[in-house]
Amino acid sequence: MFSGSIPALVTPFDAHGDFCEDxxxxxxxxxxxxxxxxxxxCGTTGEAATLTKEEQFAIVRVCVDQANGRVPVIAGAGSNDTRVATANLIAAKEAGADAALMVPPYYNRPSQEGIYQHFAALAQDAPLPIVLYNVPARTVTDIQPETMARIVSAFPRVFVAVKDASGVLTRVSQHRAALGPDFCQLSGNDDLGLAFNATGGVGCISVTANVAPRLCADFQRACAGGDYATARTLHDRLFALHTSLFTDASPGPVKYALTKVRPGFPDGLRLPMTWPSEASRAAVDAGLAQAGS
Structure with missing residues (x-):
């Protein structure tokens, strides 16, 4: 259903923390x-954790309106409260999204059974397809491969893809073995994109694409075409940028990078996120220079 380079969009804020729609x-x-x-x-990079529900789905609505059907919109809509997550799915549908990106419950630290039951509840009368988002570094909850297979196998028409930010490359093969080669696997880590695609992935929900969209799209196109020589060249060109965008708390570095490649781009962040350190900014500058962005 999804493939290629899919930016996890930043949310531009002004100096007062207000959304900059233009x-x-x-x-x-x-x-x-x-x-x-x-x-x-309104994913992690979009600072969804700092948005009210009203703000979040108003921003999704703006995205849908601007995209105007040219590309799909996958709205960040997860919550650690199953009832809130269910309501978020409805709000994402009402905002016009094509699918929802849903993390497993965070902070609560449910068991694998709790994770399954959370997603099984969401699957009941789900108004949108769901992309599962496994990001243990942030949620402290890891959807194990057996649980992933259980969720998707039980509700194949609802759970159409995974954004895997576990950092465990063997997961791609484990998911293929359990769910077949056609299950849509998207990397959540730009720096692992080459290996992820080589073992069966079909794209990336990307931070780097915010600032180097053409290079990221070309990289994914090369992978899809089996041209791994070109893909490796592009990966090498982008690698320093990939890593630099996580030299301080995200999305600070990527917002700094956007001010360099898109002069005048708003540089606001909402607390507790802050502007990246001098060392981080220097790393981003070097990464942009290597990428030629």
Whole structure:
């Protein structure tokens, strides 16, 4: 259902922390023009944790309006409260999203059975397809391969893909073995994209694509075409940028990078996120230079 380079969009804020709609619409236009294959508003990189529900789905609505059917929109909609997550799915549908990106419950630290039951509850009358988002470094909850297979096998028409940010490359093969080669696996780590695709992935929900959308799209296109020589060259070119964007708390570094490649782009962050350190900014500058962005 999804493939290629899919930016996890930043949410532009001004110095007062207010949403900058014009800048967001311009970012979306640039992403589509540069070859991004779908858009993810209000995910981790979009600072969803600092948004009210009303703000979150108003931003999703802006994204849907600007995309205007040209690429799919996968709305960040997860919660650690199953009832809230269910309501978020409805809100994402009402905002016009094509699918929802859903993390397993965080903070609560449910068992694997609790994770399964959470997603089974969401699957009941689910108004949208769901992309499972496994990111243990943030949620402290890891959807184990057996649980992933159980969820998807029970509700194959609801759970259509995974964004795997576990950092465990063997998961791609484990998921293929359990769910077949056609199950859509998207990397959640730009720096692992080459190996992820080589073992069966079909794309990336990407931080780096915010600032280098054309290169990320070209990289994914090369992988899809089996041209791993070109893909490796592009990976090498992007690698320092990939790593630099996590030299301080994200999305600080990527927002700094956007001010360099898109002069005038709003540089606001909402607390507790802060502007990246001098060392982080220097790493981003070096990564941009190596990528040629």
């Amino acid at each position: 800048a967001y619409r311009e970012l979306i236009e640039w992403q589509i023009a540069e070859g991004s294959s779908a858009l993810v508003p």
